Amino acid sequence: MSEILCQWLNQELKVSRTVSPKSFAKAFSTGYLIGEVLHKFELQGDFSEFSESRTSTAKLNNFSRLEPTLHLLGVQFDQNVAQSIITEQPGAATKLLYQLYIALQRKKKSGLTGLEMQTMQPLTNLRLQNMRSEAFRERLKILIPRQTDFNLMRVTYRFQEKYRRMREDVDRVHSEKLERMQKLSEEQRCFNIEKQRLSRRRQNEIMAQIQAAIIQIPKPASNHTLKALEAQKMMKKKKGAEDVANEIKKFEALIKKDLQAKESASKTSVDTTGPMTTDLLNTYSDDDYIKKIQKRLEEDAFAREQREKRRRRLLMDQLIAHEAQEEAYREEQLINRLMRQSQQERRIAVQLMHVRHEKDVLWQNRIFREKQYEERRLKDFQDALDREAALAKQAKIDFEEQILREKEIHEQIAVERAQARYKKHYAVCAEILDQILDLSTKVADYRMLTNNLIPHKMMHDWKELFFNGKPIYEQASIKQIAAKPTEEQLIELEKRDLLDSNDYDDYKNMVGEWALPEEMAENLPPSNNCILGHVLHRLVEKSLPPQVESTEPELLSSSVKGCVLGKTFSGKTTTLKSLQKDFPVKILSIDTLVQEAIQAYHDNEKVSEASSIPQEDRKEDQLTVRAQLGAKSEQLLKKGKSIPDMLLVNIMVNAINGIPVNQNWILDGFPMTLNQAQLLEETLTGCNRYLMEAEGKAAQISTLAVDPTTSKEVPLPSSAFDFVILLDISDNSSLSRMNDVMAEEFSRVISHEDTSEHAAAESQHVDVDPNLRDQIQHRIIGFLDNWPLLEQWFSEPENILIRINAEIDKNSLCQKVKEIFATEIMKKKNKVEKRLEEKEAEKKAASLAEPPPPTPPLPPEPEKEKETHQQRDPSKTPPAKGKPQSETSPGKQDSLQDGKGKKGETTLENGSPKGKPPGGKVQVKKSPVGSTDIPPTPVAPPPPKPGSEEWVYVNEPIPEEIPSFLVPYWELIENSYINTIKTILRHLREDQHEVLKYLYEITTSFQEFLRRPDHKQDFVAQWQADFNSFPDDLWEDEETKAELHQRVNDLRDRLWDICDARKEEAEQERLDIINESWLQDSLGITMNHFFSLMQAELNRFQDTKKLLQDYYRAMERKIPIDDSKRFTRIPLIRLDSKDISENQLRIPLVPRISISPETGVPRPKLKAILKGKIDYSLENVQTNFEADERLVMDTWQQASLAISNMVAAEIHQRLIEEDKENQPAESKEKSPQMSTNKKGKKENEPPKNKKEDKHGKGKSPPVAEAAPVVFTAEEIAEIEKKNELRLRIKEEHLAALQFEEIATQFRLELIKSKALSVLEDLITKVVDIYKLMEKWLGERYLNEMSSVEKLTEVARYHIETATKIQNELYLNQEDFFINGDIKVFPDPPLPKRPPPVEKEEDGTLTIEQLDNLRDQFLDMAPKGIIGSKAFTDILLDLMTLNLGTNNFPSSWMHLTQPELQELTYLLIVNSEFVDWRKFLLVTALPWPIPLEEELLETLQRFKAVDEEQMGTVTFEQYMQAGLWFTGDEDIKIPENPLEPLPYNRQVHLIEFFFRLFADYEMDPPQLDYTQMLLYFACHPDPVEGVYRALSVAIGTHIFRKVEGPVMTAEKTSSTDLSPVEGYVETEENAEREKREFTEEKEERDQKEVDILENANTEKISMETLLRVFRGGSEVKDANRFTSHLKRENIYAESFMKVFQELETKDLEPIEVAVLLKHPFIQDLIANYPDYKIPDIKMILQRSVHVAGSDGERSPSRLTEEKK
Secondary structure, three states: OHHHHHHHHHHHHOOOOOOOOOOHHHHOOOOHHHHHHHHHOOOOOOHHHOOOOOOHHHHHHHHHHHHHHHHHHOOOOOHHHHHHHHOOOOOHHHHHHHHHHHHHHHHHHHOOOHHHHHHHOOHHHHHHHHHHHHHHHHHHHHHOOOHHHHHHHHHHHHHHHHHHHHHHHHHHHHHHHHHHHHHHHHHHHHHHHHHHHHHHHHHHHHHHHHHHHOOOOOOOOHHHHHHHHHHHHHHHHHHHHHHHHHHHHHHHHHHHHHHHHHHHHHHHHHHHHOHHHHHHHHHHOOHHHHHHHHHHHHHHHHHHHHHHHHHHHHHHHHHHHHHHHHHHHHHHHHHHHHOHHHHHHHHHHHHHHHHHHHHHHHHHHHHHHHHHHHHHHHHHHHHHHHHHHHHHHHHHHHHHHHHHHHHHHHHHHHHHHHHHHHHHHHHHHHHHHHHHHHHHHHHHHHHHHHOOOOOHHHHHHHHHHHHOOOOOOOOOOOOOOOOOOOHHHHHHHHHHHHHHHHHHHHHHHOOHHHOOOHHHOOOOOOOOOHHHHHHHHHHHHHHOOOOOOOOOOOOOOOOOEEEEEEOOOOOHHHHHHHHHHHOOEEEEEHHHHHHHHHHHHHOOOEHHHHOOOOOOOOOOOOEOHHHHHHHHHHHHHHOOOOOOHHHHHHHHHHHHHOOOOOOEEEEEOOOOOHHHHHHHHHHHHOOOHHHHHHHHHHHOOOOOOOOOOOOOOOOOOOOOOOEEEEEEOOHHHHHHHHHHHHHHHHHHHHOOOOHHHHHHHHHHHOOHHHHHHHHHHHHHHHHHHHHHHHHHHHHOOOOOEEEEEOOOOHHHHHHHHHHHHHHHHHHHHHHHHHHHHHHHHHHHHHHHHOOOOOOOOOOOOOHHHHHHHHHHHHHHHHHHHOOOOOOOHHHHHHHHHHHHOOHHHHHHHHHOOOOOOOOOOOOOOOOOOOOOOOOOOOOOOOOOOOOOOOOOOOOOOOOOHHHHHHHHHHHHHHHHHHHHHHHHHHHHHHHHHHHHHHHHHHHHHHHHHHOOOOOHHHHHHHHHHHHHOOOHHHOOOHHHHHHHHHHHHHHHHHHHHHHHHHHHHHHHHHHHHHOOOHHHHHHHHHHHHHHHHHHHHHHHHHHHHHHHHHHHHHHOOOOOOOOOOOOOOOOEEOOOOOOOOHHHOOOOEEOOOOOOOOOOOOOHHHHHHHOOOOOHHHHHHHHHHHHHHHHHHHHHHHHHHHHHHHHHHHHHHHHHHHHHHHOHHHHOOOOHHHHHHHHHHHHOOOHHHHHHHHHHHHHHHHHOOOOOOOOOHHHHHHHHHHHHHHHHHHHHHHHHHHHHHHHHHHHHHHHHHHHHHHHHHHHHHHHHHHHHHHHHHHHHHHHHHHHHHHHHHHHHHHHHHOOOOOEEEEEEOOEEEEEEEEEOOOOOOOOOOOOOOOOOEOOEOOHHHHHHHHHHHHHHOOOOEEEHHHHHHHHHHHHHOOHHHOOOOHHHHHOOHHHHHHHHHHHEEOOOEEEHHHHHHHHOOOOOOOOHHHHHHHHHHHHHHOOOOOOEEOHHHHHHHOOOOOOOOOOOOOOOOOOOOOOOHHHHHHHHHHHHHEEOOOOOOEEEHHHHHHHHOOEOOHHHHHHHHHHHHHOOOOOOOOOHHHHHHHHHHOOOOOOOOOOOOOHHHHHHHHHHHHHHHHHHHHHHHHOOOOOOOOEEOHHHHHHHOOOOOOOOOOOHHHOOOOOOOOOHHHHHHHHHHOOOHHHOOEEHHHHHOOHHHHHHHHHOOOOEOOOOHHHHHHHHHHHHOOOOOOHHHHHHHHO
């Protein structure tokens, strides 16, 4: 397959990359080549967006774009397929390419392009496909990891590989090092051993040499020792003398040198110094000095003489000592010569002493060595203990970490399982919710289609689909299904089959839509044809191979069989071992059995050894079954595979078979899966539960006729176990027990003291630990996955499952299990006893039934008849009761009578009137054992009727080929009947949907037709334009009004004409809809469907009649009749007018209207529908419906008559054959009993067959004229027996036929009633729609006329009132209104509102006045500083000279010169100048005084808009940043349009502030925002103002040391918008202030504690400080006296001193906290007045007060003047 695809891709398509089978998965993993293939077929238009990259993003993009195209081609493609291809799973890409190849070849054959294929898709499918594509893309994103994850995984893998290699290298180096160290230690040990050996050897040799070479040295004499000591003393003395002599010589040499030095020095000094030197010589040249020198020389000479003497004396002593030494040597030599004779003795003594000494040394060395060994052993033991303790501690830590890891793994697995469960439940709920939504939308759609009257059948079908989990909406079209239908088509087929089955069940059971109507409610539905069911059952049994029943007697064993299940470590083995101690029970563990089987294979276990009974035909070397199973297990285990379930079950069953029958056994932990449980039960019981259920269902498939004697459900076999115990335990408990076991095992291994025990324990438990640790999670997961299925398996037939909570102590659990086992033993014992009692009761019943003679005494029958009877008995027994053949017939009859009851009698009574055969020649059934010799009994029970429970069916042998022909024939009959019924009901169901859709379409189309445009608005608009165009002076003229009224009448007539024309068109449209052929076609199709139902029932009856005829004729040993007559066909209605010859028709057709309307009588309900107003358009509907109704009645009568004729023909055929057979026998004497039987038969004959009887009787006399023949009694009995058998066959045959006739007639009548009701319902719906159309038409016409009348009234009103119609008159179909949104001519223009004007209030300067002052001050002092006198003069001039310019408010005009000087004093800076900008800022009050935080925020906004950080902004940037207040005030707009709007002062103030502080010399004007904010930092408290200015200059908050008065000032200034006026303090105010001062002091102390240590850490530069403290600046005023005023800042020098005192280098910035601690700065801040807002309102208020008191001066004014 891969080679074919590669050839197609490489050679035919020639893709961009060569593809080979080996690289197939990798080449298509990106999806690029798939997109290229689709692009070559012009299906992938966006191929340019594809990427060849192998990143996850590229793959996601490619496959997201491929998904819609693949779904369009019908290729199965979802996120799982995409993931398989992306992950390069083998075969995934090949499978997809193969499907794509098939789809593309199919597309190539069809010749459709991709666009055409998309266009052919329904709109709903396109929307659904879009939704699926989005969902696919999202799910694929989840499945495909991101590229970063891939890269991370790659890097992680690379580093892991690198780490692994490094770890391996380290381990290798470590192992090599260990080996090298071990080798070195071994070599060192060997070297030490060898060294010790050589040292011992060398020591032995040396000792031997010493012992051989020792010479006894005699002890020297004492005198010799004294001489030596004296000689040594003399030598020391000589050496000391020599040392002293040397020192003397050195001293003399030094003295000589000193003297020579002194002499040379004296000479030089004499030459140079002159007279001074002469004095010195005179001083030193005394006699004493000379004497001292002479004395010293004499002493030196004497010392030399003494030294010479001592030297000579020492030499003499040495010579004497040498002579003494020589003398001693000679004496010693002499002594040695004298003592040579005893040398050997002295040597021996020395050796003995030496040996004794060596022994002492060796003993001491050995004691020391043993002591060292003991210390070494103790140290090694302690080290071993420490090492073991450390290892145990580390192992314990590792063990605990392992436990935690296992718990985490388990929790993770539990979370994953919970998530999987949640996803599964979520998917189920989402699917159910989607189905609920689909059902709701479907109901809503059909509510709209049916006007909230949804048919009950549709709702029932939708509910069935919903309950079965099928989609409500159509997923795909199934009209044209390909060879391999898509998944959606398969779903649609399943939906169709489900609805068909439900419809067929309703039809068969006559419920739901096919429930009996009222006129048929009194008639009971036909019962089951028991005779036909028996016939079919017998034919099927004959066609099946005979089943051999086991003859082995059932062994009743009292042994208890069970199993104990549970998770790992739930206590199964422990409890079973405890149970085995108290009860004789065999415990079987699958692990142990597998090991034993493998061991048996290894032990070569032979059959002869295992079996005690020898068998001759058994080979000696054949292995036992257990050994063979062990060989297979070992072979699989060696390959690394798991043992299959079948092999495990065989091993278990082999072990169970080896247990004695009466011994109890319990399985330990087996079965573990559902498959193992099924295989085990099937092997132990020999029955498969699922197979038996499937056979039972297959046996019940034949639904048309059922044999009541065999229709009972076969009971399922009992389970292989008597009980199943589940030891329930949680996962955490299982893990905890495993950890406990492992910990106990670990501690037990560590506690081993013996090395052998430790090794044995290791060998025993080393394999357990890894298995437990590695498999515990998998075992728990496996149990959780398999247990729900096992629980259902052990609970369904009979609940044998017992749950036990195993999370209890061991003893309690064992006790519970023992109690349960004892209870099960008692149950099993009672059950066995009950079975034995039942068997004994059956035997007694059989023995009681045997004594009555089975048959009365008869003449001896021939052997052949006996054999026939023996062969016939087994065939009779199974159909009668269905029990084994070993039971007797009386038992069967009793059980048959007990099992049925009165149901059969009711059934027989219902079918008996037509079930009796005609004619009087058929005898009544009598006892088969009766004879001519025994007279009939006077009182006899009524004979049983065919088909009843008492009736014994005729089971004569039939030819073998008859079942092989009739069984397939019946299956064909049944399948054809069921499929035909389902198809017809499906068509009826679909036609109902089509009818609803058609009716909705015609109603909506008619409504749209009624709402078509009428163009009346054009006439109305034209009339309104003409009406408004009249001149104003003609509106009051009467003739004009008359003309206008006439125009209104003309407009009304024209609109009425339009309405009449539209009404006629609508009526014609309605007539066209009524006269369409859809209704007739729908009625014809519906009638044909019901006629097809009648035909199906008729076909079933004819085929059943033929089957019964062939069956009973075969039983009578007659040749089947070749019925060449064609089956009866019910004619269908011809829906078209084409002429077709009768030879071309398989089914006869009749014309639509075959009966005149006079013959049909309309039904009352239809009359009620059509009554009322006469509608001649519906007369044709009524006439056609009456004709259709008559046609249905005629067809039903024709089918019913055909069935009756067929039954009568069959009876007539039977009578003719009887007459032919009875012709030879009529010449004989007729027995009284036979005549009686014929008479009885004649009486039971129905009256409708009298003519046939007469005809039959008329033919019999000629046959009876034959000559009489005499027969013997045996021949007469044989003839009577044959006649009786033939009579029973005939009676049974005719009864079965008449059962079928009754059922078919009842079905035909039900179909007829249903057909009439469906036709009437359809006519009712259509007529209602037609009437509804008429109602809509009339209502719309009346509404349109009414709207025209309303328009006329409005027009006449405006004519009479002589006013124009300004708003548009809107007339559209039936709606009329005046459109207020549209005006036909404009309104007159409104007057303009005057601009807002600012008014003077409370002495506040207006914005205009402020601008005037700014302009004048700017001309005088552009820099802002002006002299105080000049400032006062300017104000005075403005107030006195410019009274007409209104530069100041009226309250300012009363200010005198002293008051102006006082005002100037408040504004003076540095005692000389006034800042006029500050003056204008103060006079502009009230404006919101900012808080420090607001100033800093405003500064930050200005810096944000100042991108170049120049410190200036333009007007646009200024307005963008804004100040701390805005001009958004609640301005009330006056209602009067002529009244101006209120003046928004704050908006104009913001603009004025820019004009006040901006530099207009620059273009455009620039504003220094920092300088402006320094002005706004002013505060009523000057100290607070300075701190605010410092904060603005630095850009951050400066913390201030809290003081009492400052807090008061802050509190006062923060609440007022203007400075606060002073007042006189009273005593109460003083006390209150004192109290407040105390509280504020406490708060201040608390605040000082709360201030952070790192406060005021910002640095401030000299420039910033000078900018804040403006001590002096350049003044440029226009005054002639101030032109020379130019000096530096007065604080500059002081600031430089401060910076120098604070030890700053080159005046670098300094921290604010350090600066504020300087006394000068503190004093400057406390006394700096420039940042105080002066209170000028006090002066204004005083001026107003003085002006109001007639010029009188108040005391306060005098006081102020004095100041």
